């Protein structure tokens with residue numbers, strides 16, 4: 001734990017520990033050398049003002065090392081992506097319209113905004129680099145949920161009036177200087193748009209995967225004939241897995257489901273790419289993606305898992321194969337509805353070594369067992385990097401969790417947290433402050449790990465670089481999937 005006034009004590013302690021160990025480098029402490037007592041950041045300040053940054057300046061074994069207020073633009077910052085081949089970050093904004101900024105991350109102590117594009121429509125739900133790190137894909141959806149301005153009063157159900165032909169995905173070329181050029185768009189028939197995107201290279205061809213609101217996963221090929229002008233997005237396949245009857249019957253669902261997010265990983269066990277889909281109330285699905293153009297693969301998932309006792313909304317999934325050949329899948333729901341205020345949002349560790357028999361082997365929940373209070377303390381996006389999870393926990397900040405399996409027992413242990421809580425000196429982001437208890441100070445939307453640094457976005461105050469115990473800034477081996 002640290003408040004600002006205690007920071008010098010922490011630093012002196014760290015320096016003393018380094019000297020005692022005979023080490024006088026700038027290396028962050030190893031997990032076994034953690035020196036700070038744990039304090040629950042969600043319980044630390046009883047009756048505090050969630051909107052006051054000064055009351056949320058808390059860290060444990062992690063430290064903010066850089067911040068950009070992203071020019072204090074009056075938007076709600078959300079999704080973040082980096083690429084291992086360079087240091088330009090992409091930061092999307094979700095409100096009041098869709099767009100994103102490029103940011104120079106080469107000096108974590110001083111991230112610098114480079115360029116910005118605002119489409120003037122919709123909701124910028126996600127942004128991703130192409131596999132070659134030269135293109136950006138932006139997901140655009142309609143403001144279709146409760147409280148958002150285009151459909152006031154709609155309760156979590158997509159409103160046909162809010163659906164727009166402008167929603168879909170947009171392709172941009174990014175120069176080496178971070179300058180953004182708008183190249184191509186794909187807009188399906190009127191619908192509520194694309195929520196999440198992912199990109200991956202398979203057999204020397206580049207693909208864009210889209211989680212389509214209320215439906216499944218759309219697959220596109222990114223074709224670059226004569227860069228940058230000749231690039232285009234070509235639809236190649238669709239995974240329609242939405243079971244309308246079951247989705248409407250699901251408790252707390254409001255009848256609204258569909259794929260939420262997906263990850264593609266080159267699997268070293270099967271020696272083929274696998275598509276992992278966090279499919280809302282339908283659970284987790286895993287597909288063989290050897291040939292994205294094969295019309296049959298969407299009909300035959302290799303694996304499926306859901307918590308049969310509870311109707312969780314599956315939000316994010318990543319996977320990793322350990323040195324011993326175990327395939328770990330980490331899956332997180334999002335907890336947001338009025339009925340779920342007391343529900344404690346979990347992260348699940350699944351053993352997916354046998355995809356035909358995926359087993360739950362570990363669960364993590366916030367140490368104080370705080371209910372989600374809609375989105376306030378829900379888990380959100382995370383990255384799985386070398387057996388460690390970097391988690392965006394909304395008002396709970398950024399958490400770092402180590403996953404270990406010893407003699408068949410899997411444990412998930414927190415090794416640090418940091419609340420990125422620099423006061424941006426501007427008003428909270430309009431409608432987002434208060435919707436689903438979102439927009440507190442801070443509200444951490446996304447996290448990525450780039451070259452040993454944890455980067456995180458706060459909805460209101462911008463982009464943060466955070467040092468993690470045991471990770472060295474500049475280490476290219478410590479890089480998340482995004």
Ligand SMILES: [Zn+2]
Nearest residue numbers: 048049050395
């Ligand atoms: Zn608070």
